[in-house]
Amino acid sequence: MGGNFQYDSAENVLMKKDPTLQQAHDTMRFFRRGGSLRMLLDDDVTQPLNTLYRYAMQLMEVKEFAGAARLFQLLTIYDAWSFDYWFRLGECCQAQKHWGEAIYAYGRAAQIKIDAPQAPWAAAECYLACDNVYYAIKALKAVVRICGEVSEHQILRQRAEKMLQQLSDRS
Structure with missing residues (x-):
């Protein structure tokens, strides 16, 4: 630090x-x-955190998004540098139509793992859901930049480019 x-x-x-x-x-x-608390405390709590993460994922699978979100919030408090915790929290918030909270969580995930286009893509979906086309376009442009020529991301890049075209046609 x-x-x-x-x-x-x-x-x-x-x-x-x-x-x-x-x-x-x-x-x-x-x-x-x-x-983060994880950096501060000496105890190795990897196993309990993994258990909480798996339980939260099980809650997501059965569409108990509110309960899963509470667990992911707890996990992000303990380890604020986990892409997975923030991204999954964003998914839970998005599923509950809590757009602002989802966008925030996806933003934190994107800061942690800047080469992951999934976070700005999901944020773009949330921006569109609350009719914020300006920021949706910015997020989609970020997806295209992040994807670049990486072969594993080309489908997502094509989807983002198509969405950008549709949004520009609307204007």
């Missing part, structure tokens, strides 16, 4: 009853700079 921040200081804030003001500031700075 850089700077003079000490992990120990943030751990003290989380574990002590009365942290110092400097420790509280250090902890806030840590989180503002992209720190």
Whole structure:
């Protein structure tokens, strides 16, 4: 995370009853700079996180999107750098027609994995669902750029190009 921040200081804030003001500031700075609880705590919680992730995926499979979204929100709090957690949260929000929350989640996923065109594609769908054509076009252009000439992404690129053409024909 850089700077003079000490992990120990943030751990003290989380574990002590009365942290110092400097420790509280250090902890806030840590989180503002992209720190996550997973980085901060020593315990290896990979197995419990994987269990929660699998359970959330099972909830999605049976279309229990609200419950799955709550689990994915919990997972993103614990590990804010997981593309899968953010992307799946976006899918749950999109399925519930919570467009703003879905767009936010897809945006976070796109920041984490910039070479994954699925996140801007899904965001474009949400923008279109709430009639924000301007941002839908921006997202679709991002899909085309990300896909480039990568063979595994050509179907998605073609879909994005077709959608861009349809949107420009509407104008």
